[in-house]
Amino acid sequence: MEAFAVPGLPEIEAGDDLAALVANRVSLREDDVVCVASTVVSKAEGRTAALSDYPAGPRAREIASRLESVTGEEKDPRFAQAVLEESTDVLMDAPFLLTETRFGHVGVNAGIDRSNTGGDDLLLLPKQPSESAERIRDGLPVDCPVLVTDTSGRPFRHGQRGVTLGWAGMPASRDWRGEEDRDGHELEVTVESVVDELAAAANLVSGEGSGGTPVVVVRGFEFGDHDGSQELYREVSGDFVRQALRGWSYE
Ligand code: GDP
Ligand code: MN
Ligand code: MN
Ligand code: MN
Structure with a gap:
């Protein structure tokens, strides 16, 4: 698998066709995942x-x-x-x-x-990042998944990394449950958030500053023979950390 930035993208303005801007600069393949920083999706959608x-x-x-x-x-x-x-x-x-x-x-x-x-x-x-991802995907000449990413902090650890906000053309996660580890134990809980992992890889390439590389192509990622799931955002009812935060207040 490799990841590279789409070169030569201009400053994005409201109304810009991101799919066309990308397709004109890179020859896409079906084993590509196109990762677009939400920053430029927002600019293109006039979300300033x-x-x-x-x-x-x-x-x-x-x-x-x-x-x-x-x-x-x-x-x-x-x-x-x-x-x-x-x-x-x-x-x-x-x-x-x-x-x-x-x-x-x-x-x-x-x-x-x-x-x-x-x-x-x-x-x-973006208002609905998965709809943004779908629109960009519709405009690409090749049938590959599109992710809309952002840089985000996380609890428990210093530092930020890329996450996916919206996605189209692939499941959000792959399910390892029911498969065996090397010792023959059945995996019971592992559902791997592949869109976040791809976003983290893309963020690593796009950087945070003035680099001008908001779109990264991850080429050659293989989802493999797994069940997929579209779930990414937890419901409050199943989010115990969030429930613990309720009733907590600073100082
Ligand atoms: P975020 O993670 O979605 O908030 O996006 P960032 O602000 O971290 O920017 C990611 C990358 O996109 C950086 O390399 C920026 O320099 C680049 N970038 C941001 N806006 C534009 C733009 O309008 N045009 C181009 N070419 N690059 C941009
Ligand atoms: Mn930013
Ligand atoms: Mn951001
Ligand atoms: Mn960023």
């Missing part, structure tokens, strides 16, 4: 915003002032308002704002980006 679009309500002002006192940093209540408007649930409001987006992803600040925004104040995540 200005802080002035979000006059802060009482909840946002309360969150921002608490964040300010906890972190000692200045917090713009309009940013908190933008996060609230992009979210369906607030998991933590201090010492940072951790929320769930409409499509099920839990991320700091609802994944709203303030870097690589193309000059706008804010870059919101």
Whole structure:
């Protein structure tokens, strides 16, 4: 398996046809997975915003002032308002704002980006990343899967890595349950989130800064002979860590 960046992509603007931009720069194959950073999907979909679009309500002002006192940093209540408007649930409001987006992803600040925004104040995540992935896939000349990725932190470990927000053309995970390990023990719980693993590989190539490489092709990945599942985002009822967070509050 190899991973390489699509070269020569321009600054992406609202209305750009990402599929065509990619297809014109790389000769795709059926064993490719096209991994697109959500940053450019958002730009192409016009998901940019200005802080002035979000006059802060009482909840946002309360969150921002608490964040300010906890972190000692200045917090713009309009940013908190933008996060609230992009979210369906607030998991933590201090010492940072951790929320769930409409499509099920839990991320700091609802994944709203303030870097690589193309000059706008804010870059919101795509509204429905799997639909974005499907649209990009429909525009490609070759029938290969498409992932929409983002860089995201994770609990318990330092550092961030790529995750998949939306996908099309492949299952989200492969199921090893019922197969045997080398000692003949049957695997009971292993469902491998292949879209996140592919996103992590893509993120490794695309980088975070000014590299200008938002699309990475992973070539030669083999799903193998496994059952697949489309599940990625946990329901609250089966998410025990999230349940433990309820009833917890900072300081
Ligand atoms: P995110 O992980 O989806 O938030 O995306 P990043 O902000 O980390 O950017 C990923 C990669 O895409 C980096 O190499 C950026 O330099 C690059 N990038 C971001 N926006 C653009 C763009 O409009 N055009 C090009 N060519 N590259 C971009
Ligand atoms: Mn970014
Ligand atoms: Mn991002
Ligand atoms: Mn990134």
